[in-house]
Amino acid sequence: MSTADRPREKASAASDVAAVCRDAGFVRLVAAADGDSLAATGVLARALAATDRPFQASVVAPTADPERATEADATITLGRADAAADASIPSAPDPVSEVAFRAAEELGHADAVLALAGASVAPTTPSATLREAAGVERRPGVATPTSNLSEGLAFGTRLHAPFSGDPETVRAALADCNLMLAAEDADAMDDDDRRRLASMVALRTVGDADATERAAESVEDALRPHAGGPFGTVEGYGDVLDAAAREAPGTGVALALGHDSRDAALSAWQTHGERAHEAITSATTGRYDGLFVARGESQGDVPVGTVARLLRDFRSPEPVALFVTDGLAAAAAVEDRDLAASMEAAVASTGGRAAGTGRRAQASFETDTAAFIEAFRGAL
Known part of the structure; x- marks a missing residue:
């Protein structure tokens, strides 16, 4: 079904997120499947653990339903919208992990290196304050x-x-x-x-x-x-977090929480990168007014979100890049143009589900790729 009636993201201040964490006996953290949101989850989870507050952490795919029955007193969404959440940190204007870091500081335990790693793969730039707090050069x-x-x-x-x-x-x-x-x-x-x-x-x-x-x-x-962190460079750490969030969410959560999951995370990162670059190399491309389209071959699990981002940054002469493969699509834009609304409008006519932000969006759809491309072009 379409998610065109989804609520727009409501932003909670860092102090509000900290207050929710302090007041709840059990906190549910629900993250979008990207490195920034995953890092934010780890930052808050570590702060909760340091203050002996129980929590549950999960990563939810862009078009998946986040609802799950729990006994949590409070739910905090990170990088995704949820009208029922007690607090939400959207993916803009600041990195999700940076806002989570400020909330964790109020709780008395904040991992600046993890937050900076997440912010390094966010659509927006981390602040000098976060870089200084991380103490890395x-x-x-x-x-x-x-x-x-x-x-x-x-x-x-x-x-x-x-x-x-x-x-x-x-x-x-x-x-x-x-x-x-x-x-x-x-x-x-x-x-x-x-x-x-x-x-x-x-x-x-x-x-x-x-x-x-x-x-x-x-x-x-x-x-x-920046030199530092468990993977040698902070940006390398961010790359692994982003890959794990999309490729192996359970491993990603373990990594963000600080568990010994380095080998599993690197394996997920390698698989993710190999699939993404192969999809770009083998794609058939086309150019329209304002839109660059790449059609992928049917080759198993393709990380469509990562592919769309790389196409936008390194291959697209147009301001929006769309990657489409059988039943899945992702788009990335140079500037904020509410891609989520465009993707929602596309699936409203083709069937499926869509989710996203101003600059990035993904969808699952129920038609052939040509029909979806036309629907997205019309919505854009």
């Missing part, structure tokens, strides 16, 4: 969650380049820059090597024949990362 290089560069560059989703999805192509690129010895151990690199690595990644990303002008700006998101 930028260093030369590229954001990856593993010291194995051939895997870190191939499967990361902070950029899309000719080597994305293929560790062997990464190794060849490293060899061209005399960085092959660092391929399996980036921790052994000095700052000069890291600068050469960043230059290689930037040049190959923006120099790709299919890259757009926007790619030159977008690739900066992967360069000069």
Whole structure:
């Protein structure tokens, strides 16, 4: 069914979220399936645990029904709308994890590094205040969650380049820059090597024949990362959180709560990145006025939200990118244009469910891809 009658997101101040947490005997945290919302869940959950308040944490897919019978005294939604929630932190104007951090500070226990990792994959930019609280410094290089560069560059989703999805192509690129010895151990690199690595990644990303002008700006998101956190770089940590939230929510929740789930989270991250980059490489594309469309092949579980974001940032010459595969679609926009409403209008005519925000939206639909594309074009 359509979700066109869904309530628009109501924003709760950090102090209100903290008050709900203080007053409730049992708190239910419901997060959207993205790294920012997952990190926010971890920040609040750790604050609740530190003050001996019981909680339940879950991640809900964009078009899934979040309703579940619990004995919770209060429900807090993170990155998603719910009219019945006692408090909600939407995905704008501030990162969800940053608002959660401010609430956790009021509760007396706030993990700034986790919050900054989540904010690094949010649609909006984290503040200097959060960066200062995290106490981490930028260093030369590229954001990856593993010291194995051939895997870190191939499967990361902070950029899309000719080597994305293929560790062997990464190794060849490293060899061209005399960085092959660092391929399996980036921790052994000095700052000069890291600068050469960043230059290689930037040049190959923006120099790709299919890259757009926007790619030159977008690739900066992967360069000069903050050093720290359980995955070496804060931005690499954020990439893993985002992948796990979408690919393996249970593992993602365990990671955000601080449990020993590093290997499982990295496995989910690798699977997610491999699927996303393969979907971009194999997609058939088309361009319309204001809209860039990529049709994916039927190839199992495709992370449509991640694919749409990467298309917008690195392949789309238009302000909106739409990725469509059998029964699933996602769109990403450069600026806020209420994509959620456009996606809802599309599924109202095709059947299905839709959810999203001003800049990102996803849908499941009950027609063929051509019909859905036309419906979305009309709604946009």
